Amino acid sequence: xxxxxxxxxxxxxxxxxxxxxxxxxxxxxxxxxxxxxxxxxxxxxxxxxxxxxxxxxxxxxxxxxxxxxxxxxxxxxxxxxxxxxxxxxxxxxxxxxxxxxxxxxxxxxxxxxxxxxxxxxxxxxxxxxx
Numbered sequence: 001x002x003x004x005x006x007x008x009x010x011x012x013x014x015x016x017x018x019x020x021x022x023x024x025x026x027x028x029x030x031x032x033x034x035x036x037x038x039x040x041x042x043x044x045x046x047x048x049x050x051x052x053x054x055x056x057x058x059x060x061x062x063x064x065x066x067x068x069x070x071x072x073x074x075x076x077x078x079x080x081x082x083x084x085x086x087x088x089x090x091x092x093x094x095x096x097x098x099x100x101x102x103x104x105x106x107x108x109x110x111x112x113x114x115x116x117x118x119x120x121x122x123x124x125x126x127x128x129x130x
Contacts (some may be wrong), residue, residue: 004029004037015046034063049076060091068095079106094121 008026013019021043026035036058041050051073056065066088071080085099098116103109115130 003031005031007035017046019046019048021046030061032061034058034061036061038065047076049073049078051076053080062091064088064091064093066091077106081106092121094118094123096121098125 004027006025007028008024010022010024011020012022012024014022023041025039027037027039028035029037038054038056040052040054040056042052042054043050044052053071053073055069055071057067057069058065059067068086070084070086072082072084073079074081081103083101085097085101086095087097087099088095089097096118098118100112100114100116101110102112104111113130114128116125117127117129118124119126
């Protein structure tokens with residue numbers, strides 16, 4: 001993201017307590033004037049520590065996010081323990097592949113990986129492929 005240009009930033013108080021708990025950053029990564037990456041950092045349990053990081057990508061330039069990468073700090077220690085990648089692999093606007101990567105011991109190595117596919121795009125994960 002070296003050439004990315006920050007197009008918009010939003011600091012949100014989603015629960016009305018007067019504290020910022022969500023930051024949304026919108027980037028134009030290819031210089032075409034369109035937002036093609038959105039990064040969200042969230043404090044989902046409102047304890048003052050960010051615990052969820054989401055990266056939405058428009059990989060084919062059609063203006064629709066087709067890859068959603070979500071990082072979870074499940075124990076609030078500042079390290080990512082789980083990552084979920086949701087992809088619309090055929091560009092029809094419906095997510096059809098879900099990949100879950102887990103690093104249980106926080107050594108930076110994936111300890112467990114699961115890939116689920118919605119084969120008929122009805123919103124239900126029909127098959128685990130890995």
